Amino acid sequence: MKTSLTGKSTSVTIERHAPFTIIGEKINPVGNKKLAASLLASDYEYALDLARSQIEAGAGILDVSVGASGVDEVKVLPEVIKLLIDEIEVPICLDSPNGGALAAGLEVAPGKPLVNSVNGEEKSMEAILPIVKDRDAAVIGLTMDEDGIPNDAEKRFSIAEKILERAAKIGIPKEDVIIDPLVLAIGSDTNAGIVTLRTIELVSQHLGVNINLGASNVSFGLPDRHTINQAFLGLAIAAGATCAITDPLRLTPTIKALDLLLGRDEYAGRYIKECRRRAAKVE
Ligand code: THG
Numbered sequence: 001m002k003t004s005l006t007g008k009s010t011s012v013t014i015e016r017h018a019p020f021t022i023i024g025e026k027i028n029p030v031g032n033k034k035l036a037a038s039l040l041a042s043d044y045e046y047a048l049d050l051a052r053s054q055i056e057a058g059a060g061i062l063d064v065s066v067g068a069s070g071v072d073e074v075k076v077l078p079e080v081i082k083l084l085i086d087e088i089e090v091p092i093c094l095d096s097p098n099g100g101a102l103a104a105g106l107e108v109a110p111g112k113p114l115v116n117s118v119n120g121e122e123k124s125m126e127a128i129l130p131i132v133k134d135r136d137a138a139v140i141g142l143t144m145d146e147d148g149i150p151n152d153a154e155k156r157f158s159i160a161e162k163i164l165e166r167a168a169k170i171g172i173p174k175e176d177v178i179i180d181p182l183v184l185a186i187g188s189d190t191n192a193g194i195v196t197l198r199t200i201e202l203v204s205q206h207l208g209v210n211i212n213l214g215a216s217n218v219s220f221g222l223p224d225r226h227t228i229n230q231a232f233l234g235l236a237i238a239a240g241a242t243c244a245i246t247d248p249l250r251l252t253p254t255i256k257a258l259d260l261l262l263g264r265d266e267y268a269g270r271y272i273k274e275c276r277r278r279a280a281k282v283e
Contacts, residue, residue, distance in 0.1 A: 003138055003175050003210045005061060005091035006111030012060045012091055014178065014210045014243050019259045019270065021243035022252060023093050023114075024059030025216060026050045027080070029068035036068040039076055044083045051088050058252035058274065062088070063116065063245050064105075065095035073101035078108045085110055093140075093245070099127040106135045114138045116245075117180065120145035120159035125166050132167075138176040139167070140212055143199060149182055151191070153198035156181055160203050178210045178243065179203050185220040186228065193218065193232060197239050204240025215246040230254045237262065253278065 003014040014021045027050050029036035038046040051062055064084070066076045073096055081092055085108070093114040094105040102115055117140040118128040132139045141163035143149070143156035150156050160179045167177050181199035184192040196218075200211055218232045219225035229251065233244060237258050244251075256271045265271055 001175055001208050001210055003178055004112065005114055005138060007061075007089050007091040007113075008085050008110045009089040010091070011111070016204075016210075016240065016242050017264060019264055020237055020241075020255050021060045022058055022248045022255060023061040023063050023212070023243055023245040024051075024054030024057075024248050025063050025214075025245045026054055026247060026249075027062060028065040028095065029071070030065070036071070039066050039068060039071050039080070042076070042079070044080050047080050048083060048087060051084050054248050055088060055090055057248040058255075059090065059248040061091045061093050061114065061243075063093040063095045065116075066101075067096060067098075073098045074104050077101045077105040081105050082108050095245075099131060102128065103131050106131065106137060109137075112137060114140065114178070116140045117142050118163060119143075120162050122146070125163065129167055129170055129172060132176075133170050133172050138178065139172070140178045140180050141167070142180050143182055149184065151195060153181075153195050153202055156195070156199040157202040157206070160199075160207060160209075164207060164209065174207075174209055178212045179207070180212045180214065183214050183217040183232075185222075186218050186232075187221040193235070197235055200236055200239040200241055210242045211240055213241050213244045213246075215244040215251070226250050234258055 005012050027047050092109045093116050094102055095116040096102055115132050115137050118124050119142040143159040145159050164177055181196050183196050186192045213236055215233050219228040256274045259265045260268050260271045
């Protein structure tokens with residue numbers, strides 16, 4: 001199963017057995033007061049810095065979220081995207097629950113972008129899927145619905161099935177839907193990791209579609225978050241995840257090591273290249 005996305009000039013193919021795709025998470029004002037303040041002031045230079053540094057560190061796609069209190073997403077999301085695409089080549093992942101903001105962002109995003117996200121609620125599927133279809137974009141489907149996020153993997157799996165069926169009905173092919181089994185904070189629910197990993201296995205085995213994770217969610221509220229994020233990504237990739245919204249500045253070396261260990265990096269070429277790049281930067 002291949003999901004092909006394009007930006008202004010580069011394309012990315014997400015698939016199992018190929019190098020893992022990193023979707024840079026850092027253009028997101030949640031937890032980043034400096035970014036929230038700059039977006040409120042319509043100053044997008046900091047967002048552009050975050051874009052550049054993440055691409056340099058190995059992001060194949062950039063997640064762009066502007067959701068902060070007081071920010072008009074319908075206005076700001078396309079403005080930020082317009083500014084970014086002057087300078088960057090990679091595909092954009094438009095991250096918003098707001099259908100109006102997604103539609104406005106899609107009008108200015110180049111190539112074939114990724115829409116983040118739709119979920120299994122009727123009103124979400126009705127609002128988001130037609131926008132995705134009209135623009136021939138791809139979409140991330142979250143395994144939650146009117147009743148919230150189920151606590152068991154079988155229920156999350158059946159929401160994934162429902163989203164795929166509904167997408168197919170309006171002409172969005174399976175390869176353009178990436179399922180996100182949802183990662184919750186392990187600090188507040190001991191089973192959060194297991195449920196997500198089991199959902200990844202079910203979706204991977206029975207639906208065969210690409211699978212995304214918001215990997216950093218797992219460690220919210222705990223010390224040394226990156227150790228947990230790294231360990232979790234290893235388990236998730238082994239279970240079948242094919243891309244993650246995460247921090248490339250921290251996670252790229254681990255992800256390259258995982259690709260290597262899973263036989264996706266001949267003669268360790270990409271791993272060694274990444275080590276050299278980091279060493280050159282430190283000096
Ligand atoms: N699935 C999908 N999309 C998502 C999520 C998901 N989008 C949002 C989120 N979850 C993934 N993105 C982030 C972005 C940042 C952080 C976590 C997840 C994060 N930020 C630091 C903090 O809050 O402490 C701040 C980092 C900084 O200052 O740079 O942890 O699950 N489809």
